Amino acid sequence: MHTGKQLSTEIDATVPTAARMYDYYLGGKDNYAADRAAVEELDKVVPSTRRLALNNRRFLNRVVRTLAEEYGIRQFLDHGSGLPTQENVHQVAQRIDPDSRVVYVDNDPMVLVHGRALLEQDERTAVIHADMRATDEIFDHPETKRLIDFSQPVCALFNSVFHCIPDSGTDGPLAVANRVRERLAPGSFMVMCQLVSDDPKVREFVTDFMDKVTQGHWGRVRERRDVEALFEGLEILEPGLVEVSTWRPDTEVAPRQLTDEWIEFGGVGRLPQ
Numbered sequence: 001m002h003t004g005k006q007l008s009t010e011i012d013a014t015v016p017t018a019a020r021m022y023d024y025y026l027g028g029k030d031n032y033a034a035d036r037a038a039v040e041e042l043d044k045v046v047p048s049t050r051r052l053a054l055n056n057r058r059f060l061n062r063v064v065r066t067l068a069e070e071y072g073i074r075q076f077l078d079h080g081s082g083l084p085t086q087e088n089v090h091q092v093a094q095r096i097d098p099d100s101r102v103v104y105v106d107n108d109p110m111v112l113v114h115g116r117a118l119l120e121q122d123e124r125t126a127v128i129h130a131d132m133r134a135t136d137e138i139f140d141h142p143e144t145k146r147l148i149d150f151s152q153p154v155c156a157l158f159n160s161v162f163h164c165i166p167d168s169g170t171d172g173p174l175a176v177a178n179r180v181r182e183r184l185a186p187g188s189f190m191v192m193c194q195l196v197s198d199d200p201k202v203r204e205f206v207t208d209f210m211d212k213v214t215q216g217h218w219g220r221v222r223e224r225r226d227v228e229a230l231f232e233g234l235e236i237l238e239p240g241l242v243e244v245s246t247w248r249p250d251t252e253v254a255p256r257q258l259t260d261e262w263i264e265f266g267g268v269g270r271l272p273q
Contacts, residue, residue, distance in 0.1 A: 025053035059244035068096040079132040080161030193266025234269025
């Protein structure tokens with residue numbers, strides 16, 4: 001089991017991070033030259049990535065809104081939340097019910113700094129500095145305990161993050177998902193998606209490239225079957241496991257992922273009642 005090894009609180013501007021690269025794709029300002037250079041290199045092989053990042057963010061917003069509006073979820077635990085941007089989970093959820101509570105989890109020290117500054121005025125939201133694999137540390141954290149009642153349904157989010165962690169029997173995506181599932185009440189939801197590709201060359205290139213530029217803070221681009229395995233035993237909400245721009249789009253003309261070098265694939269599962 002992951003022991004939650006000591007995380008660095010130093011921000012290293014010379015080493016790209018997935019959180020800051022994602023921030024740049026979304027048009028944010030919390031990124032450095034190293035992140036932007038890495039994005040430029042990545043775009044040479046997978047030019048659809050900016051669209052993919054934007055579509056993934058829209059998916060997150062639709063999921064949170066759907067679970068809050070239609071299923072009455074008022075507690076959200078966002079693993080690997082990334083840097084604050086427009087339409088964060090707490091903003092979407094609290095628009096439906098101001099009492100909605102959100103805990104953001106990230107191991108990037110920059111997320112901690114910016115997140116805490118953003119949330120100083122909001123007592124129903126917290127940011128904790130932890131590795132998303134450190135389930136016990138996250139669930140037992142004082143801020144998590146203050147905000148989340150695990151005897152009631154919770155939405156655990158793993159939105160576009162599992163490709164950031166390597167395969168491991170104890171700490172890979174499946175082990176982490178199962179560990180979190182064991183701690184959640186019946187009727188809770190798990191939102192899980194990650195980058196997948198049918199093209200082995202794309203999987204290999206992106207996996208090697210990201211592992212190199214982030215100095216080992218990366219897992220791998222996987223296949224659809226790897227994501228499907230995460231949902232075994234869960235009740236999968238319609239429309240099932242899909243490329244995320246097609247998950248309950250707001251309109252018929254909503255932006256779609258038009259290229260298929262790689263896609264963000266996943267959906268929403270509910271723990272049986």
